[in-house]
Amino acid sequence: MHETATTTPVCVAGVDGCRAGWIAVFRWIGSERASEVQIFSRFADLLDSKHVPSKIAVDMPIGLPEHIGQAGRGPEKAVRPLLGMRQSTVFSIPARAAIYCEDYREACSAALAHSTPAKKVSKQAFHIFPKIREIDQLMTPELEERVFEVHPEVAFWRLNGQEPIAVPKKVKGASYPPGLDARRDLLVQFDYAKSFLDQKPPKGAARDDLMDAAVNAVIAERLFHGQAKPFPSDYGRDERGLRMAIWA
Template sequence: MSAGLRVAGVDGCPRLADGSGGWIAVIIEPGNAMKAERIDRLAELVDRPEAPQIIAVDMPIGLPKRVGPNGRAPERLVRPRLGMRQSSVFSMPSRAAVYAALDPRLPDEAERYRHACSVARATSEPPRAVSRQAFHIFGKIAEIDGLLRERAALAGRIHECHPEVSFWAMNGETALDLAKKVKNAPHKPGLALRRRLLAAQGFAEALTSPLQARALKVGEDDLIDACAAAWTARRIAHGQAIGFPTPAERDGEGLPIQIQA
């Protein structure tokens, strides 16, 4: 693909108090100018007049009807490459379990979680519940899933990535030895390591800085992960990305099941 494409990396982030801004996007313009912004929904990014032609998003795409041991193929393939960071790769349940967690008839979060776990156990072999971490991103997974099922042509523009797999590739296909968070708090040495890797790939210090994260009201790790996703989007645009698996598998709706880096 042409080097003149506009690409973006997207990561989920907590919404603001008014309910807006559930995603952080880092956009690389033709000519390599870069900017970061909050967006409310992914459709807003793909439908704007100067929309990115390629988007890499840190969120699962392609949900199986039933799940075997250790989750989807992408998860099984990337975990061994990440060393101590492999716990960052969540096992995704079936599509039915994801949507069970969002059942509007169940207003209580604890009840929705139990319902999602029940459906996940019934659609996995061996029976497996869902993790709390995965449960809390099911709304965003369903947003992407719904968008791609309604608009099949977007499957060629929106691609799944995972920041730790992107950093593995960025680091000479070597797992990073420092975490971004320790006990759910930012880990400055791990964040600094990732900023150095991004700087070597042309991401300005000002773009990845704590000051920029505060200005956008996002976590430092969310901003850094969106930058890693943008790096992957650029590799996809240039035909340089690594796919897990290759070729991509497909779910029952025809959506690709593949992590790219």
Template sequence: MWVAGVDGCRAGWIAAFMKVGDPASARIAVAPDLAAIVDTPERPAIVAVDIPIGLPEWTEGSGRIPEQLIRPLLGQRQSSVFAIPSRQAVYAADYGDACALALATSDPPRKVSRQGFGLFPKIREIDSLLQARPELADRIFEVHPELAFWALNGGQALEQPKKVKGASFEPGMRLRRGLLRQSGLLDEALIASPPPRGAAADDLLDALAGLTVALDLATGGGQSFPDPPGRDAHGLPVAIWTLGSPP
């Protein structure tokens, strides 16, 4: 059985593929769209992707339930968990329209951050893909890298960031690579490999974090926030997944 961990990157999406139980089989690829990853020759049975799945029609509080649940676990890293607004706002044509729609569909009224708005094209992509091909909802799981590292760190938040002012922060990157090594799930060559063209080092690191969750799910592990997952108005799952227990 093949699985994949996926993160967005400048060229589209970066994916780390691996056959369960065979670390040497792992490979890294960049694809222009998510459909190309799920339909790759490996046909990964589980795809753990760092992008929101399942959008609200109305937002209460600080985002979706999964976001509200995991923020307290992440300590200083909780700012990496963006509040995703309503589906109407996510599908808005420009930033001004997105803010207006978000204000009109949230309680308390909230605008959209510029950084969050930058994610909307990829959120729309996965939302459209899952609505067009609902059978993929059994294969694609939403993850968050910092929640994966929280689990790999024994349920403790990481104190060091992986980026500072938009640039990679090497102490934080080393800390996360060390947790991947300690997990014993991935080959050292994969962890130490440079990112492919079109992706940054932190994109690859996040894809590898997703891969650890995919491997755990493939072997009967995993935990979701919330448990059980919710459903949006289109029947798509609403949950962020991580490893069920330290490997």
């Protein structure tokens, strides 16, 4: 008689920034338990969540150079060519000094002083600086065993046979239902219930936030199984020793 090995279900999480803080989609490996979605006001609360996610895939830059060269930060440079018409979704991230400026003009001045050739900060990137700072203040090389930088459009590219999704999810800054539906239909192939993806998002999050957290959770599962790859493959580390790579 053969004994059947039992495995303890493992939780992984996909995370995206949202108006209320952070939206997390939890998936369980080795269990039929349905995916769950939850809002956290602070990323630290997510790390200490009762679900204790083994791998956390978050759409936020991790690892900030002290100086930005002509090619930009390595991860952004590596993934843009993969995305075709979707590459504008990959923001240029400035040096750490600019990230820690709370005034836009000061951030631009710091970015100019820490880049070659000198480059200012986009308004879109500036709006996510508080969340980048939040993670940067928590991250350590040891925490990298759990927390990984991802990008939703790169994640969709990976799940879509390494082809970018043809339809945008936003048009002129507003959610674009056909693009979100295309992403939902792809995610249903990765063990999500359509009803889960079509649910009204939690207060403080939008439909595209839910979709991004959901695809990030699939990458978190790939990370758990050792199937995800870093971009660039020969990634560097910043002056604090933090890895600079987008995983998919």
